[in-house]
Amino acid sequence: MTYVLGITGGIASGKSTVSQYLAQKGAKIIDADAIARMIVAPGSQGLQQVLAHFGKAYLAPDGSLLRRKLGQLVFSDPKQLTELNEITHPLIREEILMQLQKYRQKGVAVVVLDIPLLFEGHYEQYCDAVWVTVVDETIQLARLQQRNQLPKVEAQARIKAQKNNAWRIAQADWTLDTGKGPLGWKPQVDQWFELRQIRFSKKKE
């Protein structure tokens, strides 16, 4: 039986960092952001659909999507964001469910669904438990600005384009504060699995 753990949270709240730690312990990760990039890769049908809707101005000379530019548009205009979601989300869902099925068939012990829009997309129906990562908004803003090299207003727009923490926390099984650094959250993560006697698959070296 595969144990499916969903991890969600606001932008730059630490989802990928926690997922990477679980991958080191032997979990398989299904990364929605990576899938979202894959479905609009150069030459893909997804990219064609995005460009047909938003225009060729979002195509880079090397055939890739101008992500920063599209982000500037959609994270400052909810209507445009909804339209991008309508194009991309069915393709993202199909790939997520395919990967999940593959891991279940292989008998992987723990699979992590790392999905920013987990509750929005109702992926909790596939999860045995859902964690939400949270961090103080000042730290979140600083991490986001630093990681994505974004000016403050753009980073703030991205945070504002998402649902808030209270909305996510109300639906989650557990809330993990990543603001205190790894020494704060790693032992709590270990304990979650120990208490429930959930074992990871042995990693192939």
Ligand SMILES: CC(C)(COP(=O)(O)OP(=O)(O)OC[C@H]1O[C@@H](n2cnc3c(N)ncnc32)[C@H](O)[C@@H]1O)[C@@H](O)C(=O)NCCC(=O)NCCS
């Ligand atoms: C707008 C795009 C091109 C900006 O690309 P960029 O490389 O700058 O950001 P990236 O994809 O790495 O996303 C970073 C973070 O932004 C947030 N985010 C991304 N898409 C969305 C969205 N549709 N709604 C709310 N937040 C989002 C998430 O927290 C995500 O982790 C890109 O985010 C995108 O294509 N989004 C639509 C697909 C989607 O919903 N992806 C999220 C996975 S479900």
Ligand SMILES: Nc1ncnc2c1ncn2[C@@H]1O[C@H](COP(=O)(O)OP(=O)(O)OP(=O)(O)O)[C@@H](O)[C@H]1O
């Ligand atoms: N506990 C921590 N201490 C210090 N920095 C951290 C911690 N957790 C995450 N970070 C840093 O914060 C940034 C955001 O973390 P991460 O990429 O894991 O967030 P995310 O929730 O996956 O983001 P996104 O929603 O954009 O996918 C990264 O640069 C990461 O290195």
